[in-house]
Amino acid sequence: MGKKNLDWGNLPFGYMKTDKRFVANYKNGKWDNGKLTKDDKVCITECAGVLQYAQTCFEGLKAYTTQDGRIVTFRPDLNAERMESSCKRLEMPVFPKERFVQACLDVIKANKDWVPPYGSGATLYLRPYMFGSDAVIGVKPSQEYQFRILVTPVGPYFKGGVKPITVRLSDLDRAAPHGTGDIKAGLNYAMSLHNIVDAHNNGFAENMYTDPATHTYIEETGGANILFVTKDGKLVTPKSDSILPSITRRSLVQVAKDYLNMEVEERKINKSELADFAECGLCGTAAVISPIGKINDHGKEIIYNDGKDEMGPVLNKLRDTLTGIQMGTIKAPEGWIYEIK
Numbered sequence: 001m002g003k004k005n006l007d008w009g010n011l012p013f014g015y016m017k018t019d020k021r022f023v024a025n026y027k028n029g030k031w032d033n034g035k036l037t038k039d040d041k042v043c044i045t046e047c048a049g050v051l052q053y054a055q056t057c058f059e060g061l062k063a064y065t066t067q068d069g070r071i072v073t074f075r076p077d078l079n080a081e082r083m084e085s086s087c088k089r090l091e092m093p094v095f096p097k098e099r100f101v102q103a104c105l106d107v108i109k110a111n112k113d114w115v116p117p118y119g120s121g122a123t124l125y126l127r128p129y130m131f132g133s134d135a136v137i138g139v140k141p142s143q144e145y146q147f148r149i150l151v152t153p154v155g156p157y158f159k160g161g162v163k164p165i166t167v168r169l170s171d172l173d174r175a176a177p178h179g180t181g182d183i184k185a186g187l188n189y190a191m192s193l194h195n196i197v198d199a200h201n202n203g204f205a206e207n208m209y210t211d212p213a214t215h216t217y218i219e220e221t222g223g224a225n226i227l228f229v230t231k232d233g234k235l236v237t238p239k240s241d242s243i244l245p246s247i248t249r250r251s252l253v254q255v256a257k258d259y260l261n262m263e264v265e266e267r268k269i270n271k272s273e274l275a276d277f278a279e280c281g282l283c284g285t286a287a288v289i290s291p292i293g294k295i296n297d298h299g300k301e302i303i304y305n306d307g308k309d310e311m312g313p314v315l316n317k318l319r320d321t322l323t324g325i326q327m328g329t330i331k332a333p334e335g336w337i338y339e340i341k
């Protein structure tokens, strides 16, 4: 079998059923061996912990075709570590790191015909996730869990690819002080749905959240961390205990310092500083780097990159360097790239 016959250059960021997915079950205190299966259906009791009390967390990473035709993935070990934090915080069993990484490699290999070709602008998105699968009615953790990894080919997260988007400063919160903003719990996304629908209805691509305790400092959007570039070319990114520790952001900080000789500041960013920056963007697995052209602060517009309809030069350089590392045209730091053989 060869590559699937898809219109790779025009894929949305959406779900498509692919050939195989990975499934493992946790019962009586241990994980089974797990397997790849064609069956895309999940069969659980009506009273499952995930259905009653949202006991679920997930991850997101991608597989790429390199310029020389290899299939690779990017830092799956960090997804395993972050999922471990999510599981511990949600009283779920940890799926061991080595097994997590191996399952990612196996599921990519089993779906290699779905990995978009180099240069198409599309990638294979992997969604590892876990949920409580046995019946609970009192508020307590499940005893049984399922860990799965599905894959689906995707195009850009925001329509228009790298065209600047407009976001609004949000009045609602995605995280609570000392809550679960720093883990990838499904509940964080459930509670953002009303706000994202409202943002879209009002012409905004995303909500930019501020710190939930004081609404003073910039945090992140519903699905990505935030990057700023100062007028003198420094990379500045918010530091907060209630944002997700983005693997893309942590990688970009290293790329900025080691590949582009940039100064980097990870610190609290007061919303009063927003107008001082030259460029702004989102970063994440789905978002890669997506430029923000405007932030709407209750009717007041803050404009980046002089209002041009394109990504600013510094974010563009960062994006090209990161995607070059991911797609094999730039040498990666040791341990970042895993090849699927």
Ligand code: PLP
Pocket (backbone or CB within 6 Å): 060, 220, 221, 222, 223, 224, 225, 244, 245, 246, 247, 248, 249, 283, 284, 285, 286
């Ligand atoms: N912040 C949130 C809320 C997210 O959902 C994501 C996506 O995973 C990110 C940030 C970016 O994280 P990463 O770069 O690890 O994909």
Ligand code: COI
Pocket (backbone or CB within 6 Å): 059, 060, 061, 222, 223, 224, 284, 285, 286, 287
């Ligand atoms: C990702 O970037 O992997 C995410 O999980 C973000 C989500 C909003 C698609």
